[in-house]
Amino acid sequence: MWRNVASNALTFLVVAVFLFGGLLLWAQNEYSAEGPLQAPICLEVPRGTNMSRVSDNLSGQGAVSSALLFRLGADYTDRTQQLKAGSYLVPEGSSMSEIVDIVTRGGASTCGTEVVYRIGITRAVVEVREIDPETGRYEERAEFTPGEGEVPEVYTAVREANDTRYRVALAEGVTSWQVIEELKQVDILEGEVEVPEEGALAPDSYEITPGDTRASVIERMRQAQELILAEAWADRADGLPLESPEEALILASIIEKETGNAQERFDVASVFVNRLEQGMRLQTDPTVIYGITKGEGPLGRGLRQSELRGATPWNTYVIDGLPPTPIANPGRAAIEAALNPSGADYRYFVAKTLNPADGHNFAVTLDEHNSNVAAYRALERARDN
Structure with missing residues (x-):
C-alpha cells in the first residue's frame, strides 16, 4: 500500500514538474x-x-x-x-x-509634450509641441516670442505637467550676448551668468530641466565647443596660416556669418586662407558689423561707406589679418571648414542672387570678381526699379 502511495506521489511530482516547466516556458x-x-x-x-x-x-x-x-x-x-x-x-x-x-533604461522621454526655446540670429521663439505616436512627428501647439505679449495658456499648462521635456536650441552664428539675453527669458532656469567669450559656445540643442542654473547650461555649451574645436584642430590640414585653435575659431566665425550654404563653406574658407597666405586683407562685411554692434543684436540696415572705412579692431577692410576675437559662435561645420578648406585658388566671392540661400559666385582674379559684382549690382537695380 505505501509503495503504491509513494509511486503515485512520485508520478504526481513528475507531472507537476513538467507542468510547471511547461508553464514557465509558456510565460x-x-x-x-x-x-x-x-x-x-x-x-x-x-x-x-x-x-x-x-x-x-x-x-x-x-x-x-x-x-x-x-x-x-x-x-x-x-x-x-x-x-x-x-x-x-x-x-x-x-x-x-x-x-x-x-x-x-532611463534617458530622455521619447514622446509627449516638449518645449523648445529657440535662440536664432534675428529672433527667439518658444515652441510648444507634442509628438504624434502614430506618425512619430511633432505637431506644434503654440509658438510665441518671449517677453512680448501674453504667454499662451497651453504653455502654462504644460509647465505644470510632470512629463514635459525642455530644450534650448542655439542657431549657428548667434552671439554670446544673444544667448545670455535669451536665457534670461527661460523661466525654468535659475541664477545669473555673465556673457562668455565670443565663439565659446557650441550651437546645438541642449536638454534642460526645471531648476537648472543658467551657469550650468552655459558651461555645457562651453565644454561642447571646446571638444569640437580640439577634435577639428587635431584633424586640420597641413600648412594653414593659423597659429592656434583660437585663430581657427575666429576664422570659423567669419565663415559662419558669410554663408549658411553647407556646400560652399569649404570654398569660402579657401578664399580667406588664400588671402591670409598672400597678405591680403579679408575685407568681409560681417566683421565690420560686429565692430559696430559688438554682437548685441543685428544691425538692421546696410553698411555705410563711412563704416567700411571706420577703424575698429574688427574692421577687416582696415586691419591686416584676423580680428582679435570671433564675431559669433560658429557651428561644427564652419569650424571643420576653417581647418580643412577646399584648396581652391579663389580669392573673391559675391552673392549670386538677391536670395542669400542661392550662394555665391567665386573668382580667382579681380577681373572675374568685378564681372560677378557687376552682375549682382544689375540684379539690385532691377529690384529697385
Whole structure:
C-alpha cells in the first residue's frame, strides 16, 4: 500500500514538474512575444508610480495581454526597481520585454509634450509641441516670442505637467550676448551668468530641466565647443596660416556669418586662407558689423561707406589679418571648414542672387570678381526699379 502511495506521489511530482516547466516556458515565450498593441501609444510614467500601476495602465490600453505576467517578468529580470519617470513612445506590437526595457533604461522621454526655446540670429521663439505616436512627428501647439505679449495658456499648462521635456536650441552664428539675453527669458532656469567669450559656445540643442542654473547650461555649451574645436584642430590640414585653435575659431566665425550654404563653406574658407597666405586683407562685411554692434543684436540696415572705412579692431577692410576675437559662435561645420578648406585658388566671392540661400559666385582674379559684382549690382537695380 505505501509503495503504491509513494509511486503515485512520485508520478504526481513528475507531472507537476513538467507542468510547471511547461508553464514557465509558456510565460517566457509570452513575455518575449509580439504584443497586442495595434498602434503606437505614448505611455506616461509619473514620478512616484510603481510597476503595478504601469502594468495596469498598459493592460487598459491594450498594450499587454496580462498585467500580472508583465509584473512577474519585470520582477524576474530585476527591473522593477529601475522604473524611470517620463513619457515613452511604445511602438505597435511591442513585447512585454521590450516595454520593460523602454520604461527602465532611463534617458530622455521619447514622446509627449516638449518645449523648445529657440535662440536664432534675428529672433527667439518658444515652441510648444507634442509628438504624434502614430506618425512619430511633432505637431506644434503654440509658438510665441518671449517677453512680448501674453504667454499662451497651453504653455502654462504644460509647465505644470510632470512629463514635459525642455530644450534650448542655439542657431549657428548667434552671439554670446544673444544667448545670455535669451536665457534670461527661460523661466525654468535659475541664477545669473555673465556673457562668455565670443565663439565659446557650441550651437546645438541642449536638454534642460526645471531648476537648472543658467551657469550650468552655459558651461555645457562651453565644454561642447571646446571638444569640437580640439577634435577639428587635431584633424586640420597641413600648412594653414593659423597659429592656434583660437585663430581657427575666429576664422570659423567669419565663415559662419558669410554663408549658411553647407556646400560652399569649404570654398569660402579657401578664399580667406588664400588671402591670409598672400597678405591680403579679408575685407568681409560681417566683421565690420560686429565692430559696430559688438554682437548685441543685428544691425538692421546696410553698411555705410563711412563704416567700411571706420577703424575698429574688427574692421577687416582696415586691419591686416584676423580680428582679435570671433564675431559669433560658429557651428561644427564652419569650424571643420576653417581647418580643412577646399584648396581652391579663389580669392573673391559675391552673392549670386538677391536670395542669400542661392550662394555665391567665386573668382580667382579681380577681373572675374568685378564681372560677378557687376552682375549682382544689375540684379539690385532691377529690384529697385
